[in-house]
Amino acid sequence: MGKTLQIHSTLACDVLIIGAGGAGLRCAAFIHERRPDLKVFAVTKVAHPQKSHTGTAQGGLAAVDPKDRTDSALFHMFDTWKGGDCSSDQNVVRKIVAGGWEEVQWLELRGMHLSRDEEGNISKRQFGGHTVEFGKGDALRAVFEADRTGKGIMDTVWGEALKGGALFINATVATELLFNEGRCVGAVLFKVKEGEFVAALAGATVLATGGSGQVYRITTNCRNNTGDGPAVILRAGLPVMDPEAVQFHPTGIVGPGILASEALRSEGGILRNKDLEPFMERYAPKMKNLAPRDIVARSIEMEIREGRGIMNPDHQLEHVWIDLRHLPDHVHEVKLKEVASFFKTYANLDSRTQLCPVRPSNHYHMGGIPTNEYGEVQKSADAIVPGLFAIGECACASLHGFNRLGTNSLLELLVMGRCAGERVLSFLKENRAPAVKDAGEATLALFARYLEAQGKENVGLIRQEMRAMMTGKVGVFRDETGLQEAVASLADLKRRAAQAPVAVKDMRMNQELLERWELDNLLDNAMTIAQGALMRKESRGAHFREDYPERSDEYQFHTLVSMTDFGKVCFGKRPIDMSIHESGGEHAERFGIMPRKY
Amino acid sequence: MSKSYSLTLTIRRFDPDASRRWFQTYTLSTGPILRFVDLFRRINVEQDATLAWTSSCEHAQCGSCSVKVNGRPMLACELLVENAVNLFGTTKFRIEPVTVAPVVRDLVVDWEKAYERVHRAKPYLIEPKELPPGMTEHRISPGKIARYEEATRCINCFCCAEACLSSCRNFIGPNAAMAGIVRMMDIRETQKEERLDLLYSEEGIYRCHTSKACSHVCPKEIDVAHFIALAKEGAF
Ligand SMILES: Cc1cc2nc3c(=O)[nH]c(=O)nc-3n(C[C@H](O)[C@H](O)[C@H](O)COP(=O)(O)OP(=O)(O)OC[C@H]3O[C@@H](n4cnc5c(N)ncnc54)[C@H](O)[C@@H]3O)c2cc1C
Ligand code: SF4
Ligand code: SF4
Secondary structure, eight states: OOOOOOEEEEEEEEEEEEOOSHHHHHHHHHHHHHOTTSOEEEEOSSSSGGGSGGGGOOSOEEOOOTTOTTOOHHHHHHHHHHHTTSOSOHHHHHHHHHTHHHHHHHHHHTTOOOOBOTTSSBOOEEEEEEEETTTTEEEEEEEOSTTOHHHHHHHHHHHHHHHHTOEEEOSEEEEEEEEETTEEEEEEEEETTTTEEEEEEEEEEEEOOOOOGGGSSSBSSOTTOSOHHHHHHHHTTOOEEOTTOEEEEEEEETTTTEEOOTHHHHTTOEEEOTTOOOTHHHHOTTTGGGSOHHHHHHHHHHHHHTTOSEEETTTTEEEEEEEOTTSOHHIIIIITHHHHHHHHHHHOOOTTTSOEEEEEEEEEEOOBEEBOTTOEEEEETTEEEEEEEEOGGGEESSSSTTSOOTTHHHHHHHHHHHHHHHHHHHHHHHOOOOOOSSTTHHHHHHHHHHHHOOSSOOHHHHHHHHHHHHHHHSSSSBOHHHHHHHHHHHHHHHHHHTTOOOSOOOOTTOHHHHHHHHHHHHHHHHHHHHHHHHHOOSOBTTBOBTTBOSOOGGGOSEEEEEEEETTEEEEEEEOOOOHHHHHTOTTGGGGSOOOOOO | OOOOEEEEEEEEEEETTTTEEEEEEEEEEEOTTOBHHHHHHHIIIIIOTTOOOOOSSSSSSSOOOEEEETTEEEETTTOBHHHHHHHHTSSEEEEEEOSSSOEEETTEEOHHHHHHHHHHTOOSOSSBOOOOTTOSSOOOOHHHHHTTGGGGGOOOOOHHHHHOSGGGTTOOOHHHHHHHHHHHHOTTBOOHHHHHHHHTSTTSGGGOOOOOHHHHHOTTOOOHHHHHHHHHHTOO
8 A cells, every 4th residue: 555556668569459258369460460560469358368268169150152053142141130029230341241251261261170071071950040032941151160169269369469570568458548639549458467557558559358258147258258348438428329239148067157059059958947848839839949139038037037037046046947858868968068067067957867957047148348340449429539449349330230130240350350450450550659648547546446445345345236137127027116226226336436545455366356446347237228228209129118029119229328427327329230231232232120030 | 855964174275475374174064955155155255364275167177176075176166065974975175285286275286387387388289280172161070079978078177187196207297298199189289299299208208107196187078098098199
C-alpha cells in the first residue's frame, strides 16, 4: 500500500491486437504475410495464445466449397439470414460467406489437420440450420478436425503469427483505449504477471477479446470470458450493439455447463424430467427432442421452473436428464464418444447405464462492439472511430443477427480477421499515429480505488450472486418484471462492489485485483444486456420475452447502447442492412422479412 | 445418493512481495463431483481470496491448470474429488505448482518460459509444400494422418515435461519434441532437414531415456514416448 500506481513504460508498435484468439491471430498472421516489416503486438489475457477459447470449439467451420455442385453461397446466405431471425446485415453476410473457402485453403496449406474422406479430400458434415435450396435439404457445409476444429484453427493461427514475428504479450489485459482527436492510438495494458501498467501506442488497434459468457452462472465459456472488450468500449463512451442477443445451448453438462453437443439429441437421446417423463413430446409434438436449440432450451427451463427438475447436490443446480441408455453401444463408443467421455469425466456417469444431467448453458453473444463490414468500430450508425477495429466474438458486424447458426462463428472470425487486416494496412498507409498526453490516468485511478476500497463485501460472492441472478432473470426467459428487478439488483451489486476490499496489495500476479476489475466488466456487460432486453419489447431469435412472444417489425433494427455512468443507458438504433433483398437480383425475394420456422 | 467428503488441501504458496514460501492447509467439505478448480474457487470465495491459481477453459482443452497433486502432474479441471480420493486412497492432498516454469505466485507459473521450448521446436510448417498443379487443396489420405493424429491433440499442458526426468536437464522436453515430430510426419512440410537438426541436436531426443513417464501422465492419453521412439528410429 501507499505506492502510487504509474505507467511503467511506453511501447510503440504499428498494430496492436488486443486478444490473441482465433480472430486476433488470424489478423496478425495476415498482416505479417503482407507486411513483414510491421511490428505487431498480440496481447492475450491467458498465459499463452494457444490457451485462448477458440481452441475449445468442437463442431466445425462453415464454408461453401466452390467445387461442390450441390451447395452455393446463396444458400448459405439464406440460412444465415433466416437463422438470425432477419436481423443480420446482408452486406456482411454476403461478404463473410463469400470469403469462407479461401480461409479453409489458407488453413489447409499451413498445416491444419482437417479430417479427410477416403480419397484424401477435405470431409464435410451437416450442422443444424444449414440447408441447400432454401431449406429443402441438409447441406454438407462444415469442415472439421475431428471434434477439435477450434484447436486446429487455434494451433494454425498462433503458429503462423509466431512464424511471422508477432510479439506476444501474454497474461496481460487491455484496460483502456487511448485517443487523440477522436482517433484511437493504442491502449493501456496491465501486465498481470509483472503487475505493471504500460502504454502501448499503435498506428491501428484491433479488439478481439472474445466472449462474455461469465456474465451467466452456467456457461460453456472459459473463466477469462468476462466481456472485457465491450466494457472497455463502454468506458470510452462508445456504444455496444445488440447486447440482449444471447444464445443458450440447451444441453450444458451440470454443473459447470460444459457443452454437450447437439449430437446427443440427433443420435436419439431423450430428455426426461424428474418423473422420467419424455417432456419434449408436450412442447414439440412433431419434432420432440429434435426441435431447434432455443425451443429445447425453453422447454427444459420450463420443466425446471415448474418443479420438475432435479437438484444436483454438489453444484446446487437444477437440471433435467438426457437418457441415452437405450442407444446401442457403438453409438456411445463411436458417435457420442466425446460427449460420453465428458459425462464420465465431469459427472462420473456412464451414459450407457445412467441418466445424465443437463440444462441450458450460456453459449454465445451475438451482440458486441458495432463494426461495419470492414471491422471498423462505429461510434454511431454512420460514423466510425478511426484507427479502431473489432473482430471475433467481441464484435458485432452483424453476421449472426439475433441467433447464430452453429459453425458460423469460426467462419466469421477468420474472414473478418483477414478483412480487418486488409483495412488496417490501408489505414496505416494514410495515417501516422500522433502521441497522447495523460495516457492511462483513468486506469490508474480505477485500480487505485480498487486497492484502497474498504468494507465487508466480497468480490467472489458478488460475482456469484450476479451470475445466478442473470441466469434466472435475463436468461432463456425474460419479462418486464424480471428485467426490472435485474436492473435494480445490478445497481445494488455495483454499489456493494465498491465496498469489496482487495487483501493483496502487491501488484504481481494479483488475482484478486484482476478479478475485481473483471467484476466491473461483468457488471457493465450484464447491465447493457438487461437494459437492451428491457427495451426490446418483442421476441427475436434467442431473445425471448414471455410477455411479448412474437417478433415485431417495430423493432426491426439493431440496438445501440452506451453507458458512461453505470445504469444510465443511452439508446440508439442502427438499421439492418437488406442490400441483397433490395438488389432485386436472383432470389432476392428470399431475403425479405420472414418467419423463423423450420 | 449425495456423498460428502471432508478434504484437506495443503497448498504450496509463494508471495513474491515478501519472497515467502509456505504450505497452507485448507479444509473443505464437498460433494463427489466437484473438480479441483471448483475447490480452488470455493477457497477464494469462502476462505481465502488471496490464493492464486490458473485456469481457462476448465474442460481439459487448454492445458492452463496443470498442478502437482500428491506429486503427480495433472489438470485441476479434470480431477473430480471422488476420483482423486480413489486414485490416491486418501482425502489429504498436497498441491504444488509445476516446476517446468518459474512460480509467479502460489500455483501460478510463468507458462511463457515453458513455451519457449515449444517455440524453439517451430510449431508450424517452416516451408509448406506447394499445391500440385490444378489442385486447390492437398489430398492427404486419412491413413497418413492417422499415423500422427494422436500427437496433434497435445494441448501443451506440460504434464509430460513435468514428469520427464530428462527434461529438467538439457532435453527440450517431450511435448516440444513432439511438436517437431508431428511436422516431420506431415507431408506438407518441406523443411525436414532443419527439423532433423533440431531433433538430433544437443537438446534433442537422444536425451530421452524411454522411461515413458510422459505417456503415463498425459491427460490427453497421448503415447508421447511412442512418437519419440519413432523419431529415434527415424521412422517418420
Ligand atoms: C465450447 C464451445 C464450442 C464452440 N464450437 C463452435 C463451433 O463448432 N463452430 C463455431 O463456429 N463456433 C463455435 N463456438 C464459438 C467460437 O468458438 C467462439 O465464438 C470463437 O472461438 C471466439 O473467438 P475469438 O477469437 O473472438 O475469441 P477467443 O478465442 O476467446 O480469444 C479471445 C482472446 O482475447 C484475450 N482477451 C480477453 N480479454 C482480454 C483483455 N482485456 N485484454 C487482452 N486480451 C484479452 C483472450 O485471452 C484471448 O486470447 C464454440 C464456443 C464454445 C464456447
Ligand atoms: S503430450 Fe500430453 S502431457 Fe504432454 S503437453 Fe501434450 S497434452 Fe500435455
Ligand atoms: S520417455 Fe523420454 S520423454 Fe518420456 S518421460 Fe521418459 S525420458 Fe522423458
